Amino acid sequence: MNPISKPLLKWFDQFGRKTLPWQSKPANPYHVWLSEIMLQQTQVATVIGYFNNFIQHFPTIEALADASEDAVLAQWAGLGYYARARNLHTTAHLIMRQYQGNFPTEFKQVLDLPGVGESTAGAILSISFHQNHAILDGNVKRVLARYHQVQGHYGQSATLKQLWHLAKYHTPNQRNAEYTQAIMDLGATLCTRSKPNCTRCPIQSQCLAQQTNTQDQYPNPKPKKNKPTRTTAMLIYQNTAGEIYLEKRPKKGIWGGLWSLVECENKEKTILQTLKEFDPNAHIKANLAVIKHSFTHYHLLIYPILIHCPDNKQTFHPLEQLTLGLPAPVKTLINRLK
Template sequence: MSTLSTQLLTWFYKHGRSDLPWQAPHSSPRGGQSKSKTNAPIYYVWVSEIMLQQTQVVTVIDCFNRFIKRFPTLNALANASEDDVLAQWAGLGYYARARNLHKTAQIIMQQHQGKFPQEFEQVLSLPGIGRSTAGAILALSFNQNHAILDGNVKRVLARVHQLKGHYSQSATLNKLWQLAELHTPDTNVDHYTQAIMDLGATLCTRAHPECLRCPISSLCAAHENQTQANYPEPKPKKLKPTRSIAMLVFVKDNKVHLYKRPSAGIWGGLWSFIECEDTPKAIQKSLLEFDQQALISKHLPIFKHSFTHYHLNIHGVIVDCPSSQAKFYQPNQLKFGVPKPVEKILHQITQLMNA
C-alpha cells in the first residue's frame, strides 16, 4: 500500500462523507476498515455513478432521490417506459446517460437474470459504462481491486505528481491510469475509492484547494512548489462555432405541439418543438407545412444554449394554428422529458397564457 493511500484512508475514516443517499449505512467510514464485500447496494452505486458523470454531487442528490423513489429496483427501471425515465432525469442533462441506464437495466434483466454482473469485462460492455465507471461500481459494491479515474481523481493525481499535459492527450491519460493503479491498494479498495473521490470533491477542488487540511499535502509536488493552480493543465482552447435555429411553438386552444425526437443526435428521445433555420424564409416554409392557416403571434427573445462543441442561438416563435389536426399538450402538465431550452420556452408560454 502506497503512503498516499495509507494517509488518505486514515483521513477518510475520520472525515469521509457517509451521508450520501446511495451509500449503505454499513459503508460509513466512521466504522473503520471494511468487513463486508457488499458495502453499498450495487443498483444505487450504478445509478449514482452514471448520474455523477459530468455532474456534481450537489446537483445529483435530489435527482437521485427522485429517481430511486420512482424506480426503486433495477426491475422497475427495466420495465419503465423511456419517456418516464427521461422525465425523471430532468435537471441532469446529457440525456444519453438516462437512455443507456434504461438499456442496461433491460440487458441485465434479459441476459443476467436480473443480477448486476460482477465481472469487469461484462460490466464494461454495458451501455454508458467506461473503464473508470466500471471500476468504481465494482470497487464500491464488491471491494474489487480496480482503479478509477474520474475528474476528481485526475485532479488529485495531476497535482500530487505535477503531471504535464491535459488528460485529453493520450500520453497524459495513460500516465494518469498508471498512477491510479499504483496508488490503489490491495485491501479496502471500496473505502480508498470513496476517499480519493471525497478528497477531490471537498478539499482538492478546482479553485481554492484547502491544502492546509489535506491529508496528503506533504506528498503533493504542486503544494510544495505552490503550483496548485497550474494542475491539471488546462485543455487547449478551441473557438466554438455558433449555430442559430428557430423553435416553432405551434399553439392551439392554449395547448402546444411537441414531438418526440429520434434517439440519435442531441436531446435524443426527448420531446421538443419543431425546428428550422432562423431565417424568415425557412420559418414561413415550416409554418405552411404544419398548417396552411398558421400565423405568427409573437417572437420570443433569442437566447444561447451551449453544448460541448458549439453554441446554439435559439429563437422561439409562437404560432397560432387554428386548423391543425396535430396533437397538442397542456404546457404545464407534461409527463415526459424535454430539453432545457424547451423547458425555458414552455415556462415563458405558461406565463403569457396566464397573464
C-alpha cells in the first residue's frame, strides 16, 4: 500500500463514518447512486433528511421509474441543482429498460448514465461492487491538493489532470471500497475547508501543507469574480378563494421543471401588460417585500406583486397541502400568504 492508504484505512476502521443512511452491508447500489448524486454540491448534513424522505417515497429504482417527474421534483425541492433530480428519473427509466432494473456494473455503462461523471461512477462501483476505481470529489481534491501542495485551481485542466493522476496513484488494490469512503470522510471531517484538524489527521506527518503551515492556501482559490445582480418581478395571481396560479418552468434553465409564479421584467409597463394579458379584470393588491436569492453565478432580487383575479377560470392551487415541487423563494412567498 502507498503512504496514504495504509494509515488512512487504519484511521477509517476506528473513526470512519459507517452509519449514514445509505451505508449498508451488503451495499445497495440504488442507495449508493442516489446518495452520490445528492452529495454533488451538497453537504452530508443536508442530504441525510432528503435521502431518507426520497427513499420513503421511492424505495426502489422501479418505484422511481414509475413516479411522475412532478412527484420526483416535489421531493427534491429545496435541494437545488434540479437537473440532478430529472437525471435520476431519466436514469431510472433507462435502467428498467436496458438493464432489467439492475444497476449496471461496468464503468462505461455507469459513466454513460445521465448526470454521472468519472468520479461519481468510480464511487458508485467502488462502494457498491468493490471495484478498483479512483474518485476525485471536492473532499478528495482538497486532501490531495494539501498533501502534495498542488499548484493551481482544480478548475484549470492541468491542475485537474495532476489531481486525477494522484488520486489513481493513491487508490489501493485492496479494500478499495473502504478507502473510497475513508478519503471522502477525511476531507469531510478533518481536512475541512477552514480550520482543518491536522493533529488528528492520520496522514499529517507527510502532508506538505501541514509541514509548511500553508493549509489555508490549498487548494489554490479560484480567481474571484463579482457576482452580478439580476432582478425579476414575480406575479402572485390569487383568486377570491385565496388560491394562487402556478406554471411549470421549462426543463432547461434555473428551477427546471419546477412549478413557479409568473415572472416578467421588473418594470411597471411590462408588469401591467403581463397582468392584463393574463386577466383583463385583475388588479394589483400589494407589492410585497423583496427577496434576495443567490445562485452560483449571480444574485437574484425578486419583487413579488400580489394580484387579485376575482373570476379567472384557469387552474389555481390552494395554499394548504401544496405538494408540487417549488423553488425555495416561491415556497417562502407562499408561506407568507398563509
